[in-house]
Amino acid sequence: MSGFSKYPVVLLGGCLAIVSYAETAQALVADEVRQIAEEVTVRIDGLNPGSGVLVAREGDTYWVLTAEHVVATEDEYYIIAPDGAEYPLDYSTVEKxxxxxxxxLRFTSDRVSDSLREYRPYRTATLGNYAVNANDAYVFAYGWDADNRQPLMTAGQIIARDFALGVTRNPIDRGYKLFYTNVTEKGMSGGPILDTDGRLIGIHGQSDGQELYDETSGRLLRVKLGFSAGIPISGGLRALDRSGLSPALQIENSAPAPLSQQSWASITPYLGVSRPPENASAVDWSNWGNHLYRTGQFMEALRAFDRSIGLQSDFYPAWYQRGNVLYALGDEIAAIGSFDRTVDIKPDFYWAWRDRGALLSAMGDVEAAMESFDRAVEIQPDDQVVWYMRGNLLTQNFARYEEALASYDRALDVSPEFAPAWMGRGKALSEMGRYDEAMRALDRSIELDPESATARILQGTVFQEMEKPQQALASFDRALALSPEDAQLWAIKGQLLVDLGRRSEAIDALSQALRLQPNNPEIRSLLARLGGSR
Incomplete structure (x- = not known):
């Protein structure tokens, strides 16, 4: 997944819980995870059919966690339990x-086994509340495939949040901080994201794409364009704390067990999507290319998109995805050419303008990048991510801080709880010397996203500018708790400890930095001056 490192220049409870610490020696095989998924997942029939997860039971009452948009509109809904039993949903009890x-959601069941005539409660999910590492964590998405009217489980990998922020097709908001390569379909919203131990680590909610009318078949066809997104359990637990609700949850805080060879092999069948037949349409080949792109098979993806374009030369989604693949392959110039072809065909396709701007920024062509961002917000003024990236460009490359603040404010007008925009605002204010205002913005960013190491680092640097070294040190320590493998952060902490005269602690911090970056001459030189170098 090393190709997913896109556009770095513009990316800057009260609930009752039974907490345990898993000591599983070996990850489950995929079929065992599927068995758990089948037993804890429900189908939600209504205006917006979706899925949900059984997360708690109190007597005969069950609690179901789902995506709010599945039950956003008051209507007649039925919860279809794993055994097929249907339970009407009392909409007045829905807790958003x-x-x-x-x-x-809640429903009541006195489930009785037909064969044994005894009470047999439904299984409830165990929640996994831990830091999920990007790129090396396999996860499973499960839910109701509405088009094929059957359950579906797929495997994929977690991808880094900063990368996802740059390329997700729908603006990130409302808790969407978990991004993964799994193929997902309509009807799976609200369903579980499970780790390799079968624990619930998130609720699926979004899959990037567009619906296009196919004149040949007379049908709307879904074109997949990006990745899938969900809400991590950590965010759900914080929301529960704020809501005052207290379902009895089973929570584990440990990372999953390492994958055995058997577990690894069992995942493979769930990673795949069937290759389209030779006579497939441009849409089919484009969707196949998207699957290959998601799973890091970039050369194969490029061939699939070229096949799609060969069938329909003006099929702009394939040109757009081709640009993303070419960037992943390191051919930036060709990627820009594909984005240019995309907007030649469809000038109002703002995703291409957005990605074009981000790539041009990474290439150092900041003037052209700004033109692309300006075109993107002209087409889609309600995308807070573009306003955020535009603000970062203005801050980092143009030092036009007042304009940057205006961009961040536009992002916050669209989404007042968009933590990255608060962080960017704090950065711009600090560059202007308005440290008290900067600190308030950074505090708000951290309140909204407590797991952001970057916001803690910025907070620490502002404390340093305010000549508050002890508070700065505390901020850096919190950042290191979130990002312990950040060599530069260890070095920053070490230098601060040097300034505070705490030589022994400084040597320890700089030694950690050198362990992570053994060839860094500045760290080695500073350690030598302290008498801590080898």
Whole structure:
């Protein structure tokens, strides 16, 4: 997944819980995870059919966690349990959690086994509340495939949040901070994202794409364009705390067990999507290319998109995705050419303008990048991500801080709880010397996204500018708790400890930095001056 490192220049409870610490020696095989998924997942029939997860039971009452948009409109809904039993949903009991696209539903069941005539409760999910590492964590998405009217489970990998922020097709908001390569379909919203131990680590809610009318078949065809997104359990638990609700949850805080060879092999069948037949349409080949792109098979993806374009030369989604693949392959010039072809065919396709701007920024062509961002917000003024990236460009490359603040404010007008924009605002204010205002903005960013190491680092640097070294040190320590493998952060902490005269602690911090970057001459030189170098 090393190709997913896109556009770095513009990316800057009260609930009752039974907490345990898993000591599983070996990850489950995929079929065992599927068995768990089948037993804890429900189907939600209504205006917006979707899925949900059984997360708690109190007597005969069950709690179902789902995406709020699945039950956003008051209507007649039925919860279809794993055994096929149907339970009408009392809409007055729906609890929409604050600040996130999540809702808790309730239903009552006195389930009795037909064969044994005894009470057999439904299984409830165990929640996994831990830091999920990008690129090396396999996860499973499960839910109801509405088009094929059957359940579907797919495997994929977690991708880095900073990368996802740059390329997700729908503006990130309402708690969407978990991004993954799994193929997902309509009807899977609200369904579980499970780790390799079968624990619930998130609720699926979004999959990037467009619906296009196909004149040949007379049908709307879905074109997949990006990745899938969900809300991590950590965000759901914080929302529960704010809501005052207290379902009895089973929570584990440990990372999953390492994958055995057997577990690894069992995942493979769930990673694949069938290759289209030779007579497939341009849409089919484009969707196949998207799957290959998601799974890091970039050369194969490029061939699939070229096949799509060969069938329909003006099929702009394939040209757009081709640009993303070419960038992943390191051919930046060709990628820009594909984005240019995309907007030649469809001038109002703002995703291409947005990605074109981000890539041009990474290439150092900041003037052209700004033109692309300006075109993107002209077409789609309600995308807070573009306003955020535009603000970063103005801050980092043009030092036009007042204009940058205006861009961040536009992002916050669209989404007041968009933490990256608060962080960017704090950065711009600090560059202007308005440290008190900067600190308030950074505090708000951290309140909204407590897991952001970058915001803690910026907070620490502002404390340094305010000549508050002890508070700066505390901020850096919190950042290191979130990002312990950041060599530069260890070095920053070490230098601060030097300034504070805490030589022994400084040597320890700089030694950690050197362990992570053994060939860094500046760290080695500073250690030598302190008498801590080898």
């Amino acid at each position: 959690l604050p600040g996130v696209d999540l809702a808790l």
